[in-house]
Amino acid sequence: MEVETPQPHLSGSQMFAVSGVAAVVAKSSVAPFERARLLLSLPTSMSERERMLLLPRWSIMRMMIKEEGLASLWRGNTTNLLRYVPGVMLNFTFHNALLQQQPECFTLTSNRRRFGFTSNFAAGGIAGAAATTCTYSIDTARTIVAEDWRMAQRNQGVRKYTGELDCYKKLILNEGVAPLYRGFAISCTGAIVHRGLYFGLYASLQPQLPFNYFLSNYALGWLVTVTSILVSHPINAVRLRRMVDERAVSRLHRSAFTCARYIAKTDGLRGFWRGGDAMMMVRALAGGGALAGVDLLSRVFVSAH
Numbered sequence: 223m224e225v226e227t228p229q230p231h232l233s234g235s236q237m238f239a240v241s242g243v244a245a246v247v248a249k250s251s252v253a254p255f256e257r258a259r260l261l262l263s264l265p266t267s268m269s270e271r272e273r274m275l276l277l278p279r280w281s282i283m284r285m286m287i288k289e290e291g292l293a294s295l296w297r298g299n300t301t302n303l304l305r306y307v308p309g310v311m312l313n314f315t316f317h318n319a320l321l322q323q324q325p326e327c328f329t330l331t332s333n334r335r336r337f338g339f340t341s342n343f344a345a346g347g348i349a350g351a352a353a354t355t356c357t358y359s360i361d362t363a364r365t366i367v368a369e370d371w372r373m374a375q376r377n378q379g380v381r382k383y384t385g386e387l388d389c390y391k392k393l394i395l396n397e398g399v400a401p402l403y404r405g406f407a408i409s410c411t412g413a414i415v416h417r418g419l420y421f422g423l424y425a426s427l428q429p430q431l432p433f434n435y436f437l438s439n440y441a442l443g444w445l446v447t448v449t450s451i452l453v454s455h456p457i458n459a460v461r462l463r464r465m466v467d468e469r470a471v472s473r474l475h476r477s478a479f480t481c482a483r484y485i486a487k488t489d490g491l492r493g494f495w496r497g498g499d500a501m502m503m504v505r506a507l508a509g510g511g512a513l514a515g516v517d518l519l520s521r522v523f524v525s526a527h
Contacts, residue, residue: 232520234315240519241314241512245307248511254283254295255504256302305364309357310512316349317421343422350417351410358409359402363389365462405461408478412457419450424513436518443510450509451502456494459485 232240286294363386370389374381383389393401423446431438460482485493 232318232523234319236523237318237516237520238311238315240523241516242307242311244512244515244519245310245508246303248508248515249303249306250296250299251511252504252507253299253302255507257286257295257297258283306508309353312353312356313349313417313421314512314516316352317345317417320345320348321425339422339426342425343418346421346425347414347418349421350413353417354406354410354413358406359390359399360386361409362402362404363393366393405478408457409461412454412461415457416450416454419453420446420509420513423449428517436514439514439517440510443513444506445510446513447506447509448502451505452495456482459494 283295290297367383367386367389370382373379383392390402424443427446428434428439428442431442460478463481463485482494
């Protein structure tokens with residue numbers, strides 16, 4: 223039996239605040255898993271790596287608590303929050319603003335505020351594109367700095383950039399704003415697909431659940447996040463390849479299509495999903511928590527007012 227749940231109405235500023243709280247809680251709750259994954263990726267030796275790979279995540283976290291204390295599980299979490307939370311807040315705020323417009327073509331019936339999957343997908347996709355436009359140059363600078371650090375470590379060379387602000391300054395002075403938006407089209411496409419499925423599937427399936435509890439919504443949000451990551455990851459693989467490649471204007475990576483063809487030729491189809499499984503579970507836990515958290519906090523906020 224389907225339970226009709228009234229949809230909470232929040233203003234833009236209210237949704238901005240609610241989604242921020244939900245994103246902070248969701249991301250902080252999975253910080254220990256991210257810390258354990260990072261520890262696995264930075265072993266002191268090959269034998270140490272092989273030994274740690276055999277341990278379950280909870281054993282690694284227990285070892286961290288024993289050696290460095292409980293607070294070590296959240297080391298670096300502030301930086302992760304600064305990178306994750308603003309994008310989530312913008313996505314939810316834009317999505318909420320679009321749904322509140324309530325055009326007639328979005329409604330399935332005249333007496334129920336229920337949106338079809340196509341309309342939910344469109345609203346989520348537009349929200350993702352808008353948020354990407356606001357944050358893309360920051361993500362580009364961050365990716366360039368990370369790649370610069372990796373290449374300096376590998377070749378024992380000197381880093382080109384000391385941080386994101388230094389990257390901004392040098393790129394704008396030497397090449398203008400264009401490098402900060404290199405690959406924006408493919409990134410925007412990936413955001414439309416990812417956020418369209420993320421919001422569209424959840425908003426369409428959640429009202430069909432026989433109950434409206436946090437845990438059931440969290441499980442649905444987890445499945446929805448996994449699905450959206452799997453579907454959009456090939457686009458993300460092309461985006462990252464073009465973003466970090468300083469020869470993106472060369473014939474090899476002149477367009478997203480040629481870059482995708484190059485990945486398929488050199489790495490096969492598996493190359494489009496390389497690295498996706500490493501962070502999928504953690505991202506799904508945070509993404510599902512954000513969806514269920516915003517849903518819960520919205521209902522609490524509306525009922526309190």
